[in-house]
Amino acid sequence: MLGIIGGSGLYKLEGLEEVRVLQIDTPFGKPSGPIVVGKLEGKEVCFLPRHGPDHNIPPHLVPYKANLWALRELGVKRVLSVCAVGGINRNFRPGDVILINDFIDLTKGRESTYYNGVYSPKVEGEDLPAKLMREGKVVHVDMSQAYCPQMREFLAEVLKKHGVPFHPSGVYACTEGPRFETPAEIKMIESLGADVVGMTGYPEVVLARELTMCYASLCVVANPAAGIAGYRLTSKEVLQMMAQREAQIKSVLRTFIMLLPEERSCGCQNILEGAEV
Template sequence: MIGIIGGSGIYNIEGARIIKEINISTPFGKPSSPVVIMDIEGREVAFLSRHGRGHIYPPHLVPYRANLWAFREIGVSRVLSLSAVGGINRKLQPGDYVVISDFIDLTKNRKSTFYEGIRSIRVEGEDKPAKLLREGKVVHIDVSEAYCPQMKTVLYKVLEDLNLPFHAEGIYACTEGPRFETPAEIRAIEKLGGDVVGMTGYPEVVLARELTMCYASLCVVANPAAGISGKRLTSQEVIELMKSKDQEIKLLIKRFVSELPEERTCNCKNALEDAEV
């Protein structure tokens, strides 16, 4: 099953036929929102609002582990993340799409792994993640290719077919939030190679990988990052930009779901091989 996580301004997928809504409680707490199972192009898709209904979770308090574990419990094997970002690379314009290819973690206080060795939460299940947790294993996953190449290829095709402005690669710098970054911080991130900045891309990507899920991140540039345009940053301009892209995003999701092959041909499902100590 495909799971979709909607970020700021993306709280539902209107027009999709809703099959059911699931309230899940996980060993890692309750997810941000109920998981909505819907029919898109004849395929079951799970949707979850990252910030919750009514946007009640700030970036640093999003229950990332619960969100991904809830997806695992209902059989999600691929996750598409949708989010708004600030543009650092001068080639990026507001409204452009960016398919993320790598990340820089600049967060400070987030639980970024399921595997905590002797302190791991013991869970039920017979898959490898559950067994590693019950055994209290220490796990080091490889993130040389954190974003699923198969999913990215489909995103490229869909974006091209829809004639939408996009960039096939982009390095996502994740900051702690909830405040926006300073101009000095943006200059530092630019020197590190960051193309876009956001507050929610990490640890979501690595948590998905720890559960052997495929993960792809499609971002919309909402505005230039701090200090680049010289203008004051506001949350309202982010929400308004995302609202203006609403119909595009719905169509993009529909096409992506219909074109993603059923079979996983990538190596994401093998992320836990030789990772345990």
């Protein structure tokens, strides 16, 4: 099953049939909000707004571990994230779509792993992640391909099908938030090789990978980053840009859901092999 996590400006996914709205508790607390489960052309999908249905959860307080665990409990094997980002790469313009292929973590205090060794909770479940946690294992997960190559390749095909121009790769730098970055910080982040900056991409991608989920991120440049923009940044312009792209993004998501192959051929499901100490 596919799970979609909506970012700023994407709080609903219309057109689903046989809809169920589920309140789920996890060993890591409650997720950002109710998870909507429904079918599109016979294919089941879960939708969760990252910041809550009313956008009342700031990026540094999003319950990332609860979100991914709740999706896991519902049987989600693939996660597609939609994010608004600031553009750092001078070739990226507001409204551009990017398929992220790597990340840089610049956050400060977020819980970023399920595997805390002897301090891991004794969770239920018979899959490998649950067993490793119950056994108190230390796990080091490879991040050479943090974003699922199969999902990225298929997303590119869907974007082409819809005639949506996009950048096939980009490095995402994740900052703590909720404030925007300073021009000096953006200059530093640019020197590290990042193309875009956001506040929610990490640890979401890592947690999904730890649960052997495929993960891909479709990002929309909402504005140029601080110092590049040349003007004061506001949340209003982020939401305005996402509103302009909302219909297009939802159309892409619908096609992606309907045509995504059931079989996973990427190897993400095997990422825990050899990862435990």
